[in-house]
Amino acid sequence: xxxxxxxxxxxxxxxxxxxxxxxxxxxxxxxxxxxxxxxxxxxxxxxxxxxxxxxxxxxxxxxxxxxxxxxxxxxxxxxxxxxxxxxxxxxxxxxxxxxxxxxxxxxxxxxxxxxxxxxxxxxxxxxxxxxxxxxxxxxxxxxxxxxxxxxxxxxxxxxxxxxxxxxxxxxxxxxxxxxxxxxxxxxxxxxxxxxxxxxxxxxxxxxxxxxxxxxxxxxxxxxxxxxxxxxxxxxxxxxxxxxxxxxxxxxxxxxxxxxxxxxxxxxxxxxxxxxxxxxxxxxxxxxxxxxxxxxxxxxxxxxxxxxxxxxxxxxxxxxxxxxxxxxxxx
Amino acid sequence: xxxxxxxxxxxxxxxxxxxxxxxxxxxxxxxxxxxxxxxxxxxxxxxxxxxxxxxxxxxxxxxxxxxxxxxxxxxxxxxxxxxxxxxxxxxxxxxxxxxxxxxxxxxxxxxxxxxxxxxxxxxxxxxxxxxxxxxxxxxxxxxxxxxxxxxxxxxxxxxxxxxxxxxxxxxxxxxxxxxxxxxxxxxxxxxxxxxxxxxxxxxxxxxxxxxxxxxxxxxxxxxxxxxxxxxxxxxxxxxxxxxxxxxxxxxxxxxxxxxxxxxxxxxxxxxxxxxxxxxxxxxxxxxxxxxxxxxxxxxxxxxxxx
Numbered sequence: 225x226x227x228x229x230x231x232x233x234x235x236x237x238x239x240x241x242x243x244x245x246x247x248x249x250x251x252x253x254x255x256x257x258x259x260x261x262x263x264x265x266x267x268x269x270x271x272x273x274x275x276x277x278x279x280x281x282x283x284x285x286x287x288x289x290x291x292x293x294x295x296x297x298x299x300x301x302x303x304x305x306x307x308x309x310x311x312x313x314x315x316x317x318x319x320x321x322x323x324x325x326x327x328x329x330x331x332x333x334x335x336x337x338x339x340x341x342x343x344x345x346x347x348x349x350x351x352x353x354x355x356x357x358x359x360x361x362x363x364x365x366x367x368x369x370x371x372x373x374x375x376x377x378x379x380x381x382x383x384x385x386x387x388x389x390x391x392x393x394x395x396x397x398x399x400x401x402x403x404x405x406x407x408x409x410x411x412x413x414x415x416x417x418x419x420x421x422x423x424x425x426x427x428x429x430x431x432x433x434x435x436x437x438x439x440x441x442x443x444x445x446x447x448x449x450x451x452x453x454x455x456x457x458x459x460x461x462x463x464x465x466x467x468x469x470x471x472x473x474x475x476x477x478x479x480x481x482x483x484x485x486x487x488x489x490x491x492x493x494x495x496x497x498x499x500x501x502x503x504x505x506x507x508x509x510x511x512x513x514x515x516x517x518x519x520x521x522x523x524x525x526x527x528x529x530x531x532x533x534x535x536x537x538x539x540x541x542x543x544x545x546x547x548x549x550x551x552x553x554x
Numbered sequence: 555x556x557x558x559x560x561x562x563x564x565x566x567x568x569x570x571x572x573x574x575x576x577x578x579x580x581x582x583x584x585x586x587x588x589x590x591x592x593x594x595x596x597x598x599x600x601x602x603x604x605x606x607x608x609x610x611x612x613x614x615x616x617x618x619x620x621x622x623x624x625x626x627x628x629x630x631x632x633x634x635x636x637x638x639x640x641x642x643x644x645x646x647x648x649x650x651x652x653x654x655x656x657x658x659x660x661x662x663x664x665x666x667x668x669x670x671x672x673x674x675x676x677x678x679x680x681x682x683x684x685x686x687x688x689x690x691x692x693x694x695x696x697x698x699x700x701x702x703x704x705x706x707x708x709x710x711x712x713x714x715x716x717x718x719x720x721x722x723x724x725x726x727x728x729x730x731x732x733x734x735x736x737x738x739x740x741x742x743x744x745x746x747x748x749x750x751x752x753x754x755x756x757x758x759x760x761x762x763x764x765x766x767x768x769x770x771x772x773x774x775x776x777x778x779x780x781x782x783x784x785x786x787x788x789x790x791x792x793x794x795x796x797x798x799x800x801x802x803x804x805x806x807x808x809x810x811x812x813x814x815x816x817x818x819x820x821x822x823x824x825x826x827x828x829x830x831x832x833x834x835x836x837x838x839x840x841x842x843x844x845x846x847x848x849x850x851x852x853x854x855x856x857x858x859x860x
Contacts, residue, residue: 346845352647354848354852356651358844372832372834374827481776485651488651522663525659525663527656528657531655532653535642
């Protein structure tokens, strides 16, 4: 069908444009000597990656998690804790503390994955509102733990004096750090695309549409959802580790429920279930924050109004403006 | 440890419990009747506290402030329901979460715009100042006793409202089957607005009464909102009876944790850090209790049929 392929190519072009945007911004800023905008582009890429992780659970699986800040923050704290031990030269409960991003990411992803297994195993027994609230509660648990634990900054947060390294690259400079973040984003997007197109992705989307029917076909929705939830949390944790290195600071606010809410906002602003949706949402969000935040201290008031308008009037988010599709979910 | 100290902690737990009940009763009713998950419920708590503080400062009367908190929160509830929330009942949970999250941003920043970033303080009315002597020689603030009394009175009032009045009958019918009672000629839209305003007023009342104990500031509703969520999940979403039981359980567990855990932590870490560590772990305690209850009963203690 020629029409179908036209829509497909338009969607692809829109996705590629959205993905190329942060890279273009960073390259332009780098040549113009505006290093601030390189860092802004890195922030877009990292928040986009975090929301892409959530999109796997939320968009494909229909799992409205209000607890993804837990994974984001776990990633952030792993980066912060490893960096602080690496500076001191002390070991980390028997593990070596190496201030190397690849190592940090591995630890972050494993830690978040373990927490996601526990969180998912309990919360996925329920659905609907109960699921939303239980995921929220699990994130709050970690939030209070981070405040209570005196060794790593407690309520004040933990500064990272020197960014973790990446195979000898000078990560303290904006451009190399942006490229690392952008690479991680591309990895996350590729993983999302592969999973979405796979048999696993088909089963996950079937579980969202009709879990009973899927079960009658011999596929247990619980296990599919749990695997998706864990992978989703791991991707968000990877973004969290990068976010801590970006800010050279990690604090309990990364774990707060406002963070979870913002991640949902990013996904919905951009387009639920769409490949480049979360990144489009993150781009819009960061630019709004930058532009409105420059004009008024109360920019979140207007963000709230804009969000209400998106929910009440628009369906399908930014990506559906760029490349409309028939159904609500892509 | 003396008996008096134990009784004091018990009363503190009760006081937190009844305040949580005021918050969660509205939340659980709104969910039960309209199927709406309302993240902005904490905003009504804040609106109530600010209305009370502003009117009390202007008139010099706490009681006028208290009336204003009820009226202000109920008015905000009606406004929000008619303008926005009404459109969300038939949407999925994702849309509801997002729209009510947006409402939080609007309420919080709007309040900061009107009142500034500094906290306001609300004085305890003269009638309720000072401490009462309880049997056993314990001195306990009169105001906190009054708060417990208020909570018990509201719980009783809600029970009578729901079980004995025509409005209560409609609320119960609405929880069972919205379409059916609409078909039977009940104006479901008006019922929705009334239930939403009632929930908002209760939250506002809670905000005003707690405002006199703590400070009145933007964002004060957030921690209470999340505790109220824990309460209604433990109690069974949609059940007012479950909300009462869950609120008392959370109130007592949280207070006990805050009292005992810092002392237990003191055995393991230096005293300077023990308070922080203990109270942090105490904050986690109720979530652990919740996870345990849900692992055993995924629908909460009193699952409603709706």
